[in-house]
Amino acid sequence: MEAFHLLSRGGAKFDKKKFKSEVSLFNGSKGREPKASSSAHALAGELPPELDFFKYAQGGIPKRKADEVEGGIDLKGKKRRVEGDDEDEDEVVGSRDAQQTEDDPPMPRHRVTTKGKDVPEHVETFEALRERFHLPSHLLQKLAQHGYKRPTGIQSHGIPILMERRDLAAISPTGTGKTLSYLLPVMAALGAPAASSKSDAGSGVRAVILAPTRELAHQIHNECLKLAQGRKWRIVLFSKATAATLADKKVREKIDIIISTPLRLVASLQAGNLELDNVRHLFLDEADRMLDTEFLEQVQEVIAACTHPEIQKAVFSATLPANAEKIAMSMLRDPIRVVVGLKDTPLPLIAQSLTYVADDQSKLPTLLQYLSQPYNPPVLIFVSSQPRATSLAEELVIAGVPNVDCLHAGMTKKEREDAVSRMRRGESWVMVSTEVMARGMDFKGVREVINYDFPQSVQSYVHRIGRTGRAGREGKAITYFTNEDAPFLKTIANVLLQSGSTVPEWVLKLPKPSKMKRREMGKIKRAEAVNNARRIGRSDAIKKREMIAGSKRRKEKEQQRKEKLAAAPLSADGTDGES
DNA sequence: AAAAAAC
Known part of the structure; x- marks a missing residue:
């Protein structure tokens, strides 16, 4: 009760550990929440942030029993039904996820399907990579050293494919270790650092990894550094500052x-400060996002600059709509497609629910009410x-949420x-963000995601809620919907159903978007088409200038807002009180 | 379908 009080008032200095276990105890009565013991354990066993990379391999991850019945639906039965629905008939059904073997951490079981010519055999263990591909022992050591035991589905299938230098389109659910699946092969292929005299791999950058946000690029960089620890590779997180150092060709x-x-x-590239003609590996993370129209042109420019004849390309995501897949496949050479689990589907470990809030005004009270009760920060x-x-x-x-x-x-x-x-230090309890955080970000501790605003696509939904339930942990996702969201509700509701969560019956009975709505949407579409048509004639330079002006305006606005906010800082430091 | 993000 004390914790409850502290939480709603936000007035006290805080022992997060103590707080969390108490809150979990509190939640225990609701049944759906993770058990107090598991919560306390997860917290006690928390690694320092620099070891986050190895979380996928950690054992002792609490998991719902497979036969547990939740909300009237047998998860196991549900899952089987869904798997039976698979439509890709010409696909080869490979092994199951290696994680399922008896004594191992209960990572979710996923079927793995592969498509393509001469698909390399998957590996069951990391050790097998040494025998087959002479994976350097320092890399194996890094894995073992940090308790990495078995490869996840995407790792066991993807790594051999990449190590045989094949192009790859990899689809694997959120939080299943995609990053390692492409970093390990890159590190293995690099051999000696470019700076070393032993290097016989030509000069200049040999691998490029692209990600849609700075935060994600940063996170990938960190993980890369961990694998490279003790080696002399230069692994560069590209920023304005690092780009400036490139003027020197020796650098x-x-x-x-x-x-x-x-x-x-x-x-x-355009400044002439970079050559990519020696790039042997070009990987796109969050591929469908990277192939969105806004990014596509830039990505194509990078691809064009990578002129090495033996370049290997690969794309990764948890979601890959048909459109994006078509583009991806056209960029790849004799590609192999690997799908772990079901495409565009969240993990069954995430308990998803929908909350009706009549309109936008009702959202805040609903959220405040939610945050006034114990929750898992x-x-x-x-x-x-x-x-x-x-x-x-x-x-x-203002409402006093700490x-x-x-x-x-x-x-x-x-x-x-x-x-x-x-966020990484666990100092944020409530993080409000836009789509910028929706993809790839791996905050181990996140147990709950709230879609305050309805997601604009199934892909967005899947990635957003995929910030929780990572590496076999449980998670909880709540999505608010208003009357205005109704036309899109059913689509999302189906996604919930497909991944083992329950949906109120009436939602499923919703008609397809009404004629009126569709007409409305049609109008928007036409207006947009007109707008686009108007733009077609303009030069790229004008478009670019407009873009810059727009972003400047936004920044100015933001600055004004911030100044207003100065009296009530967003970031509480744990000792602040409300006014 | 629409916003966000990328410098």
Whole structure:
């Protein structure tokens, strides 16, 4: 009860450990929440942030028993039915996820399907990679050293494919270790650092990894550094600052791996400060996002700059709509497609629910009510725009919710970095953010996701809620919907159903979007078409200038907002009280 | 279908 009090008032200095176990105890009565013991255990066993990378392999992850009945639906039975529905008839059904063997951590079981010519045999263990591909022992040591026991589905199938230098389109659910599945082969292929005299691999960058957000690029970079620890590879997280150092050609030639967002890289290419003609590995993380129209052109420019004849390309995501897959496949050479589990589907470990809030005004009271009761921090809250992120965070602070943070791309680089590190340190209890956080970000502790604003696509939904339930842990996801969201509700509801969560009967009985709605949507579509048509005639330079102006305006607005907020800082430091 | 993100 004390914890409850502290939480709602936010007035006291805080022992998170103590707090969390008490809150969990509290929740225990509700049955659906993770058990107190598991919560306390997870917390006690928490690794320092620098070891996060190895979390996938950790044992002792609490998991719902397979035969547990939840909300009237037998998860096991449900899952079997869904698997039976698979439509890709010409696909080869490979092994199951290696994680399922008796004594091992209960990672979710996923079927793995592969498609393509001469698909390399998957491996059951990391050791097998040494025998087959001479994976350097220092890499194996890194894995073993940190308790990495068995490869996940995507790792056991993807790594051999990549190590045989084949192109790959990999689809695997959120939190199943995609990053390692492409980093390990890159590190193995690099051999000696470019700076070393032993290197016979030509000069200049040999691997490029692209990600859609700075935060994700940063996270990938960190994980890469962990694998490279003690080695002399130059692994560069591309930023304005690092790009500036490239003017010196000697500097560029010694880089081994670049991890970057597309536009940053394109800027350097255009400035003539970077050559990618020696790149042997070009990987796209969050591939469907990277192939969105807004990124596509930039990505294509990077691809065009990678002129090495033996370049290996690969794309990774938890979601890959048909459209994006078509583009991806056209970019790859004789590709292999690997699908772990079901495409565009969240993990069954995430308990999903829908909450009706009549309109936008009703959301805040609903959220405050929710946060006035015990919850498992940190909670990640998604909204649809930057201003809404700022103002919601503001409202929560005013309402006395402690340790509220905010993250969106309108913030400065430093603000964004600070927000992420508060999150990593467990100092944020409530993180309000936009789509910028929806993909790839791996905050181990996140147990709850709230979609305050309805997601704009199934893909967005899957990635957002995939911030929880990672590496075999449980998670909880709540999605608010208003009357206006109704036309899109059924689509999302089906996603919930497919992944083993329950949906109120009446939602399933909803008709397809009404004629009126469709007409409305049609109007928007036409208006957009007209708008686009108007733009077609314009030069790229004008478009670019407009884009820059738009972003400047946003930044100015943001600054004004911040100044207003100065009296009530977003970031509580644990000792602050409300006014 | 629409916003966000990328420099």
